[in-house]
Amino acid sequence: MFATAIIVFREVLEASLIIGILAAATRNVPNSRRWLIAGLLAGLAGSGLVAAFTDVIGSLASGVGQEIFNSIVLGIAVLMLAWHNIWMSSHGAALAASAKSTGKNISSGTSECSILLVIVGLAVLREGSETVLFLYGIAASNGGGQNAMLLGGVIGMLAGIAVGYMLYAGLLRVPLRWFFTATGILVLLLAAGMASQAAHFLIQADLLPSLAAPLWDTSAVLPESGLPGMLLHSLIGYDSRPAGMQIVFYLTALVSIFIGMKLVARPRQSSTRK
Amino acid sequence: MKRALITTLLLPFVAFATGMLLVSLLLPNVALAAGTEFALVIRDHHFVPAEIAIPSRTKVRLVVENQDATPEEFDSFSLNREKVIAGRSTATIYIGPLAPGRYPFSGEFNSDSAQGVIVAQ
Numbered sequence: 001m002f003a004t005a006i007i008v009f010r011e012v013l014e015a016s017l018i019i020g021i022l023a024a025a026t027r028n029v030p031n032s033r034r035w036l037i038a039g040l041l042a043g044l045a046g047s048g049l050v051a052a053f054t055d056v057i058g059s060l061a062s063g064v065g066q067e068i069f070n071s072i073v074l075g076i077a078v079l080m081l082a083w084h085n086i087w088m089s090s091h092g093a094a095l096a097a098s099a100k101s102t103g104k105n106i107s108s109g110t111s112e113c114s115i116l117l118v119i120v121g122l123a124v125l126r127e128g129s130e131t132v133l134f135l136y137g138i139a140a141s142n143g144g145g146q147n148a149m150l151l152g153g154v155i156g157m158l159a160g161i162a163v164g165y166m167l168y169a170g171l172l173r174v175p176l177r178w179f180f181t182a183t184g185i186l187v188l189l190l191a192a193g194m195a196s197q198a199a200h201f202l203i204q205a206d207l208l209p210s211l212a213a214p215l216w217d218t219s220a221v222l223p224e225s226g227l228p229g230m231l232l233h234s235l236i237g238y239d240s241r242p243a244g245m246q247i248v249f250y251l252t253a254l255v256s257i258f259i260g261m262k263l264v265a266r267p268r269q270s271s272t273r274k
Numbered sequence: 275m276k277r278a279l280i281t282t283l284l285l286p287f288v289a290f291a292t293g294m295l296l297v298s299l300l301l302p303n304v305a306l307a308a309g310t311e312f313a314l315v316i317r318d319h320h321f322v323p324a325e326i327a328i329p330s331r332t333k334v335r336l337v338v339e340n341q342d343a344t345p346e347e348f349d350s351f352s353l354n355r356e357k358v359i360a361g362r363s364t365a366t367i368y369i370g371p372l373a374p375g376r377y378p379f380s381g382e383f384n385s386d387s388a389q390g391v392i393v394a395q
Contacts, residue, residue, distance in 0.1 A: 007382065054345065055363035063337065063366025066357060072293045130347075133358055137344035137383050141319075204355060206333070206368040214354070241354060 008156030016164025043124025193237020
């Protein structure tokens with residue numbers, strides 16, 4: 001039961017942290033909550049579909065279809081997160097100024113909200129499909145101890161959701177001065193981490209060279225199997241044994257999104273001009 | 275809002291479908307040297323054979339056939355590979371080049387019985 005709880009916890013944690021960060025970051029964007037929930041539901045439905053078609057997906061592209069699917073999903077998520085951060089860079093100040101946004105913010109808010117739906121939907125789809133397959137395997141197997149394992153799965157799910165909620169609640173407590181910087185950095189690291197993960201899958205599918213694998217090995221000090229390692233993996237894309245190419249993807253995503261954010265950021269209007 | 279909703283639900287699906295199609299069609303079958311493809315079977319939540327000898331310092335294609343009805347996840351910390359394989363289907367995993375040694379792997383969904391080791395020599 002414990003083993004099952006950990007497996008499900010790990011999957012749910014990744015999606016739950018993403019949702020927590022985005023929910024906090026967009027709390028002033030009108031209707032964002034609705035779109036986040038819509039994304040969650042779409043992702044759940046999608047994960048059922050993906051689980052049902054795992055064999056078809058897996059056998060595409062000479063047996064590495066699953067890796068390609070995962071990297072495409074991650075790639076889209078990286079683009080959406082980049083778009084979100086760039087959007088927030090140009091609108092964030094206006095949102096902070098008016099706690100209740102009305103009028104002209106609504107139309108631009110819709111494009112941002114639809115991004116939220118896609119990011120959340122894809123995150124839930126990715127993690128959910130593995131969880132669905134795992135739980136289905138338990139339910140369908142003839143071995144004993146199923147109830148304990150399913151209970152473990154539920155516990156893992158609740159624990160994962162709880163951690164995501166704690167992150168959300170914690171972010172809301174950040175003083176407004178630092179709030180957008182904090183959430184902006186978190187989303188930036190999320191995107192870079194996903195880019196690194198996408199590279200990992202493409203290397204696994206033999207579509208990318210690894211360029212020195214692993215570049216470092218910190219699995220003795222900070223293993224990904226422990227809780228701090230899991231959190232760091234989900235939040236900043238920590239990998240205890242990354243391939244060189246993963247670092248290339250990570251830094252490229254980090255730098256390009258950062259530059260994009262800086263290019264669109266409106267300079268602060270100073271009240272007194274010389 | 276409805277139009278935006280439809281577009282954003284369709285967009286990733288279209289992107290994914292196009293991507294998969296393109297890669298599947300354009301990806302040539304990876305040519306490996308003779309003697310570098312190995313078969314692994316999952317049967318009754320066990321790996322058969324439980325030990326596979328592969329040449330060291332060579333890229334190897336592992337073709338894993340899951341003969342069970344339920345899905346299994348091929349999981350190996352030392353090989354840095356993790357892959358879900360649906361019930362009654364086959365998947366391909368590339369490993370190596372590996373230094374000589376033993377590299378254990380397991381089926382994460384049935385870890386008490388699904389255990390194996392790759393021996394690179």
